[in-house]
Amino acid sequence: GAVVSQHPSWVICKSGTSVKIECRSLDFQATTMFWYRQFPKQSLMLMATSNEGSKATYEQGVEKDKFLINHASLTLSTLTVTSAHPEDSSFYICSARLAEFGELFFGEGSRLTVL
Amino acid sequence: GQNIDQPTEMTATEGAIVQINCTYQTSGFNGLFWYQQHAGEAPTFLSYNVLDGLEEKGRFSSFLSRSKGYSYLLLKELQMKDSASYLCAGVDSNYQLIWGAGTKLIIKP
Numbered sequence: 001g002a003v004v005s006q007h008p009s010w011v012i013c014k015s016g017t018s019v020k021i022e023c024r025s026l027d028f029q030a031t032t033m034f035w036y037r038q039f040p041k042q043s044l045m046l047m048a049t050s051n052e053g054s055k056a057t058y059e060q061g062v063e064k065d066k067f068l069i070n071h072a073s074l075t076l077s078t079l080t081v082t083s084a085h086p087e088d089s090s091f092y093i094c095s096a097r098l099a100e101f102g103e104l105f106f107g108e109g110s111r112l113t114v115l
Numbered sequence: 116g117q118n119i120d121q122p123t124e125m126t127a128t129e130g131a132i133v134q135i136n137c138t139y140q141t142s143g144f145n146g147l148f149w150y151q152q153h154a155g156e157a158p159t160f161l162s163y164n165v166l167d168g169l170e171e172k173g174r175f176s177s178f179l180s181r182s183k184g185y186s187y188l189l190l191k192e193l194q195m196k197d198s199a200s201y202l203c204a205g206v207d208s209n210y211q212l213i214w215g216a217g218t219k220l221i222i223k224p
Binding site for chain 2: 006041042043044045046091093103104105106107108109111
C-alpha cells in the first residue's frame with residue numbers, strides 16, 4: 001500500500017511557542033491531505049482538508065489562524081500550531097488518498113505535549 | 116444531520132468471534148470504511164464496502180446493508196493483538212468521511 005510519513009512523532013514544547021508537523025506521501029502524489037486531532041479515548045476529529053496549491057478548508061470550530069496548513073507540493077503538507085497552549089496537547093494525524101475517492105492512508109501521528 | 120453510531124466498548128474472549136455493529140446516517144452514501152487503531156497509533160485500513168453483502172478478508176469480514184443503514188465488522192478466532200479500537204466511517208455524497216467515535220474491543224484470555 002501507499003506510505004504516508006509524518007514527522008516528528010513526538011514533540012514537547014513550551015507554552016507560547018509554535019510547532020510544525022510535516023506529512024509526506026512517499027510513493028504517490030496526494031492532491032488532498034487531511035489533518036485530524038485525537039484526544040485520549042476519543043475518536044478522530046477532522047480539523048481541515050489540505051488542498052495542494054490552494055487554501056485549506058477548515059472544519060467548524062477550528063481556528064485557521066492558530067492551525068496553519070500549507071500544502072506546497074503534491075507530496076507535502078504541513079500543520080503549524082501557533083502559540084501553542086497546554087489545551088493543544090493532543091495526537092495529530094494526517095492522511096492522504098490516492099485518488100479523489102479511495103482508501104485513506106494515515107501517517108504515524110504526532111503526539112504534541114505543550115508544557 | 117449526519118451521524119455514525121457504534122458501541123463504545125466490547126469485551127470478548129481469545130479464540131471467540133465478535134461482531135461490532137455500526138449504523139449510519141449520511142447525506143448521500145458512497146461507502147463505508149472500517150479502520151483499526153491501536154492505542155497511541157494511527158488507524159490502519161481494514162475494509163471498504165459500497166455494495167450490500169459480506170466481504171471476507173482472512174479473520175475479518177465486513178457486512179453492509181444500504182437499505183438498513185447498517186454495517187458490521189466480524190472478527191473470528193480472536194487474538195490478544197486484536198485488542199484495539201475499531202472505527203466505522205461513512206462516506207457522504209461529497210466523498211467526505213463521517214467518523215464514528217470508535218468501539219474499544221477488549222480481548223480477555
